Amino acid sequence: MDLKYIINQYFPSKRVSDVSIFGNGHINSTYKVKLDGISQEYILQRINTNVFTSPNDLIQNHLKIQSHLYSQKQNIEVPELVGRNSKSHLYIDEDGEAWRMMNFIKDSYSIEVLENENQAFEAGKGYGWFLGACSQLDTSEFKEAIKDFHKLSNRINQLNDAIKSNVVNRLVSVQDIIDFYLKRVKSLLEIEKLIGNSEIPLRVVHNDTKINNLLFKDEKAIAVIDLDTVGPGVVLNDFGDAVRTLTNTAAEDEQNLELVNFNIEAFESFAKGYLQQTRSILNQKEKELLFKSPILMTYIMGIRFLADFLNGDIYYKTNFDNHNLVRSLVQKRLIEQMEQNQDKMKQIIKDIN
Ligand code: ADP
Numbered sequence: 001m002d003l004k005y006i007i008n009q010y011f012p013s014k015r016v017s018d019v020s021i022f023g024n025g026h027i028n029s030t031y032k033v034k035l036d037g038i039s040q041e042y043i044l045q046r047i048n049t050n051v052f053t054s055p056n057d058l059i060q061n062h063l064k065i066q067s068h069l070y071s072q073k074q075n076i077e078v079p080e081l082v083g084r085n086s087k088s089h090l091y092i093d094e095d096g097e098a099w100r101m102m103n104f105i106k107d108s109y110s111i112e113v114l115e116n117e118n119q120a121f122e123a124g125k126g127y128g129w130f131l132g133a134c135s136q137l138d139t140s141e142f143k144e145a146i147k148d149f150h151k152l153s154n155r156i157n158q159l160n161d162a163i164k165s166n167v168v169n170r171l172v173s174v175q176d177i178i179d180f181y182l183k184r185v186k187s188l189l190e191i192e193k194l195i196g197n198s199e200i201p202l203r204v205v206h207n208d209t210k211i212n213n214l215l216f217k218d219e220k221a222i223a224v225i226d227l228d229t230v231g232p233g234v235v236l237n238d239f240g241d242a243v244r245t246l247t248n249t250a251a252e253d254e255q256n257l258e259l260v261n262f263n264i265e266a267f268e269s270f271a272k273g274y275l276q277q278t279r280s281i282l283n284q285k286e287k288e289l290l291f292k293s294p295i296l297m298t299y300i301m302g303i304r305f306l307a308d309f310l311n312g313d314i315y316y317k318t319n320f321d322n323h324n325l326v327r328s329l330v331q332k333r334l335i336e337q338m339e340q341n342q343d344k345m346k347q348i349i350k351d352i353n
């Protein structure tokens with residue numbers, strides 16, 4: 001694959017001065033692009049079409065968000081897609097790979113592990129702003145990029161399929177971890193019922209609010225990125241997944257589990273920022289259940305990593321043999337610690353409300 005050739009499809013009259021692998025995403029392949037004589041930099045991405053089978057849907061969803069949010073910028077923004085000669089925004093190369101280009105958010109950086117509580121508050125404001133800004137959009141306008149993405153029963157079925165198939169013979173090594181997760185299914189499925197009967201409403205949500213999908217500049221949240229999964233979902237997905245990643249004192253794939261601890265101060269700061277932006281939008285039931293969502297989302301990620309480990313690492317990018325297993329163990333440890341802190345988390349949300 002000739003990256004310069006692909007960049008040329010977007011900027012036919014420009015010379016590429018630099019293109020390099022960038023970021024830490026688990027799904028797409030991301031490159032930072034510099035062009036001669038232009039200070040604006042760009043992000044080029046190869047969309048993972050094993051995961052996103054209809055890349056054009058992603059483009060359409062992104063354009064919808066981009067044009068809607070353009071009028072609502074509040075020092076926070078989303079990246080803008082670059083069109084090809086005012087034609088399509090998507091480029092399909094000769095091998096059938098799907099590409100897109102967007103502006104690099106100037107002077108920005110993403111973080112993997114929270115460094116201070118102000119970042120948690122800023123993350124709350126950033127993702128809260130996103131929910132608020134999307135609140136006038138109708139869920140029916142969006143294509144669901146991955147069906148039943150955060151539906152627990154769907155993820156349980158996938159784990160059970162992986163257990164049954166045991167394609168790479170890894171089952172015996174993880175039986176106790178499977179037991180840990182399966183023991184908790186029943187109580188977590190209660191939340192799915194509330195979603196099913198619309199007590200928890202469907203909204204346009206981000207659906208992938210890990211901390212590195214937010215960009216900072218000078219310690220302020222300035223952009224929400226990775227819009228691939230934006231579409232129908234519930235607020236618990238966004239609140240819970242952000243808490244999962246930013247309250248973890250270590251990396252999502254930390255091998256020394258003793259370093260993995262739940263930071264309740266970060267939880268409180270995030271919740272303050274989030275509710276500052278969304279208090280007037282959320283209903284009573286949503287607010288009441290926020291405190292439970294981190295366990296739900298950490299659980300969902302924990303079983304997704306575990307299923308991928310059992311399936312032979314076919315979904316997430318991995319860098320070492322047991323990478324997905326390590327990720328799942330990190331989620332397990334976080335769940336244990338969140339369980340111990342449930343009462344405190346409930347009280348914190350109540351006090352902020
Ligand atoms: P993935 O879907 O694989 O997670 P992302 O869209 O999240 O890919 O991009 C991976 C990383 O690249 C992000 O965590 C961020 O650090 C960086 N990044 C992506 N888009 C931009 C952008 N428009 N401006 C600046 N950095 C970006």
Ligand code: GN1
Nearest residue numbers: 024025026027028208210213226301
């Ligand atoms: C993936 O794309 P990225 O790295 O931001 C995944 C999320 C998981 C996350 C776990 C489309 O997110 O659902 O929470 O990894 N995205 C998709 O780190 O599956």
Ligand code: MG
Nearest residue numbers: 025212213226
């Ligand atoms: Mg990402």
